[in-house]
Amino acid sequence: MNNNKKNISNRKSEHVRLCLTDTVSYSKSNGFDYYDFIHFAATEIDINKISLTQKLFNKKIDYPFFISCMTGGYKGSLKINSELAKLASILNIPVGVGSQRQVLENDSLLETYKVIRKNNNDGLVFGNIGVPQIVKSKNPIQVIEKLIDIIEADAMVIHVNPLQELFQAEGELDFNGFLEKLTKITKKIKTPIIIKEVGSGINYESAKLFLDCGASGIDVAGSGGTSWSKVEILRNKNNEHDFWGEWGLRTSYCVRTVAALKKDYKFALFASGGINNSLDFAKSIALGADLSGSARLLLKNIVENGIDETKNMLLEWINDLKKLMFLTGSNNLIEFRNSKILKAEELF
Secondary structure, eight states: OOHHHHHHHHHHHHHHHHHTSSTTBOSSOOSGGGEEEOOOTTOOOOGGGOOOOEEETTEEESSSEEEOOOOOSSTTHHHHHHHHHHHHHHHTOOEEOOOTHHHHHOGGGTHHHHHHHHTSTTSOEEEEEEHHHHHTOSOHHHHHHHHHHHHTOSEEEEEOOHHHHHHOTTOOOOOTTHHHHHHHHHHHOOSOEEEEOSSSOOOHHHHHHHHHTTOSEEEOOOBSSBOHHHHHHHHTTOOOOHHHHTOSOBHHHHHHHHHGGGGTOOOEEEEOSSOOSHHHHHHHHHTTOSEEEESHHHHHHHHHHOHHHHHHHHHHHHHHHHHHHHHTTOSSHHHHTSSOEEEGGGGO
């Protein structure tokens, strides 16, 4: 393995190590604490009849939750991805792999990605690659097709991470031409393309551009969870202004504003970025997300507590969601997304 390939593998390992600590979290909240649910005393909901199943990319999932893209491409990621895939299979929820860039430069660690499909044979699996790899590729369609085939992906995530690249020592800062290449990809490839930030958020205007280029999904990945500028600043032991670690749009703002695009576009809206408890999970759905997901929280739970405890935590979240649907008079997820939540200040 040459030095460049070693560096990529080492970087992935360092990312996971840092994400197992709390030093890379945003200090500011994801914004959901500024919202409250509207209690509906006249509810006639039978909580035992509430169904949370829905169709996503032609497959049925049991709950509106997804395991966000995390890792792959270094030896230690084999076990992590194996456990995440088993969890996804047990709950019948989508799971994404970490950036597959390693695959493009070194195929010796393919199994760290393939294990996702191996342990989640019939479930929804998302591939993942970054904008810089698309921009610099002479044949991005071929790149996407290769990465999809490797894990038999049901959808392909392309992550946009300008803030992370800006502070990464090995960062690639040429994003020029991405929208044009994205349009070519979506016109040629039938597999749905999801555009995802990594913690700085996607606003209305950016989401609209991505949708105009043919994207089938938007994962807003707002601020309030992992700050990737903090990750990279810590990795490189740089002395940077504190505000760079807090840069980004709060997740609640991104979900609420991007959801407005559903009036004119058909797409799946994913909420991630600091979704660390059942209340934030439910609030993100109520604000318009089709699914809500986590990465670092699940990573920590899988590594420290194992599958069973992580599964039980998520099932508690699901039960809390049903209770909130009962208390707001919501028979189903469609009704739950219809005016069941307000900014807290409006309730005084």
